[in-house]
Amino acid sequence: xLRCNEYIFAESLGEAYExxxxxxxxxxxGNGWLKLGNRQWGSVIDISRLGLDKITxxxxxxxxxxxxxxxxxxxxxGLNAYTNGAVKESVRHIVGTQFRNxxxxxxxxxxxxxxxxxxxxxxxxxxxxxxxxxxxIPLHEFAKLPYDNDILVNIIVKKTPLKMAYSSFRxxxxxxxxxxxxxxxxxxxxxxxxxxxxxxAELRRDDESILxxxxxxxxxxxxxxxxxxxxxxxxxxxxxxxxxxxxDYRRHIxxxxxxxTVASILDKG
Amino acid sequence: MDIKLWINGKLIKDSVEPDTPMLxxxxxxxxxxxxxxxxxxxxxxxxxxxxxxxxxxxTLPLMRADGKHITTLEGLQSEAEEFGAFLADEGAEQCxxxxxxxxxxxxxxxxxxxxxxxxxxxxxxxxxxxRCTGYVGQLRAIKNYLKSVKGEAGNE
Ligand SMILES: Cc1cc2nc3c(=O)[nH]c(=O)nc-3n(C[C@H](O)[C@H](O)[C@H](O)COP(=O)(O)OP(=O)(O)OC[C@H]3O[C@@H](n4cnc5c(N)ncnc54)[C@H](O)[C@@H]3O)c2cc1C
Ligand code: FES
Ligand code: FES
Numbered sequence: 322x323l324r325c326n327e328y329i330f331a332e333s334l335g336e337a338y339e340x341x342x343x344x345x346x347x348x349x350x351g352n353g354w355l356k357l358g359n360r361q362w363g364s365v366i367d368i369s370r371l372g373l374d375k376i377t378x379x380x381x382x383x384x385x386x387x388x389x390x391x392x393x394x395x396x397x398x399g400l401n402a403y404t405n406g407a408v409k410e411s412v413r414h415i416v417g418t419q420f421r422n423x424x425x426x427x428x429x430x431x432x433x434x435x436x437x438x439x440x441x442x443x444x445x446x447x448x449x450x451x452x453x454x455x456x457x458i459p460l461h462e463f464a465k466l467p468y469d470n471d472i473l474v475n476i477i478v479k480k481t482p483l484k485m486a487y488s489s490f491r492x493x494x495x496x497x498x499x500x501x502x503x504x505x506x507x508x509x510x511x512x513x514x515x516x517x518x519x520x521x522a523e524l525r526r527d528d529e530s531i532l533x534x535x536x537x538x539x540x541x542x543x544x545x546x547x548x549x550x551x552x553x554x555x556x557x558x559x560x561x562x563x564x565x566x567x568x569d570y571r572r573h574i575x576x577x578x579x580x581x582t583v584a585s586i587l588d589k590g
Numbered sequence: 591m592d593i594k595l596w597i598n599g600k601l602i603k604d605s606v607e608p609d610t611p612m613l614x615x616x617x618x619x620x621x622x623x624x625x626x627x628x629x630x631x632x633x634x635x636x637x638x639x640x641x642x643x644x645x646x647x648x649t650l651p652l653m654r655a656d657g658k659h660i661t662t663l664e665g666l667q668s669e670a671e672e673f674g675a676f677l678a679d680e681g682a683e684q685c686x687x688x689x690x691x692x693x694x695x696x697x698x699x700x701x702x703x704x705x706x707x708x709x710x711x712x713x714x715x716x717x718x719x720x721r722c723t724g725y726v727g728q729l730r731a732i733k734n735y736l737k738s739v740k741g742e743a744g745n746e
Pocket of ligand 2: 625626627628629630631632633634635636637646647648649
């Protein structure tokens with residue numbers, strides 16, 4: 322349960338940042354995660370009145386406000402057209418409609434949870450975290466940073482041409498994922514991210530050029546390249562065991578998801 | 591802390607502790623249909639609508655509802671009874687504890703999705719757990735209900 326002495330609606334990002342500089346303060350997004358803690362907070366800072374609940378699409382980019390909900394990105398036509406439905410696929414298994422109606426992109430990305438479908442899917446895009454003090458930094462770099470008291474304001478996705486897909490594996494519906502996998506073919510290379518290993522998602526590029534020119538290969542050659550890539554990419558990560566799955570099981574699932582996900586992009590052409 | 595909100599259309603001005611959970615508050619106002627199953631966002635029993643959208647009242651802080659409209663099952667009595675009759679016809683409940691949250695989400699789905707497929711129905715309601723039934727009777731009841739509502743709309 323969320324416990325606090327004060328609940329403050331910030332009137333500006335500057336005020337929210339100032340208030341959040343105290344160790345006893347916390348920003349509240351959808352409260353999905355925050356409320357599971359046991360802490361008595363001094364102040365909880367609500368940034369829901371700062372207009373950060375919008376997705377702005379231009380010819381060059383999407384700017385997704387921190388208070389945009391997971392349901393908003395699930396239903397956003399532009400974002401799903403651009404990602405070939407990968408964004409919807411990444412969130413539609415998360416708990417339920419009611420939950421996704423309130424938990425936020427900001428809380429999901431700032432939390433940098435190991436199991437995060439949301440972090441995994443955005444990581445393979447040309448995406449950036451816009452922080453109030455820290456400025457705009459590539460999402461895959463933000464994901465590695467330690468927690469601090471900055472405020473995540475927006476996620477920016479540049480509309481670099483890409484072909485992408487997402488998949489995850491769960492032991493049962495609506496549970497946390499055992500493994501998450503995203504892949505994108507972009508002009509600057511082929512990128513994959515694997516999360517829930519159970520540690521948080523990390524980005525890798527196909528530096529061995531295993532998938533180079535794959536769209537012009539014959540069906541058999543492409544199939545061999547995808548098999549080789551799945552083996553290679555799944556070996557680029559460390560896996561650990563927890564209650565949901567063993568490290569070995571995760572490694573195996575990573576190879577399977579890599580093969581299926583990359584192949585699904587090729588199937589769509 | 592001062593709060594102003596509407597519960598089932600009725601304006602309420604109140605003074606509350608800053609961390610009052612929405613679920614407890616609604617029950618304190620007589621909305622006993624709002625139940626706590628898990629309190630960890632997993633079961634859907636505490637489903638209410640905020641500005642017409644289904645949400646989990648165990649999860650969203652009450653203060654987020656300041657200036658907004660909350661609807662609980664008590665505010666949808668006749669529609670809930672109509673759907674409830676379809677559940678009864680299919681023997682789609684046993685203990686009934688999951689029912690109020692489930693009905694709130696079915697009625698939200700009816701408004702949000704046009705002609706949902708079975709897959710879409712299952713996906714929309716995946717966050718409503720029922721420990722007794724196995725969901726098959728509920729699914730039959732929903733399909734029959736949607737068919738009947740559509741028929742009525744067609745006859746108007
Ligand atoms: C039962 C359950 C199951 C879940 N299953 C999944 C799953 O399968 N896949 C998945 O990807 N996710 C899952 N999640 C996580 C969920 O999707 C959200 O990522 C999570 O609830 C955090 O989002 P929130 O808006 O609720 O943030 P909150 O809980 O409000 O905040 C989370 C953290 O981020 C901080 N914060 C929030 N917003 C900002 C901001 N703008 N700037 C700086 N700091 C901020 C808060 O202070 C807090 O430390 C699950 C969560 C729960 C409770
Ligand atoms: S009590 Fe809210 S989801 Fe279970
Ligand atoms: S009928 Fe008992 S939990 Fe659903």
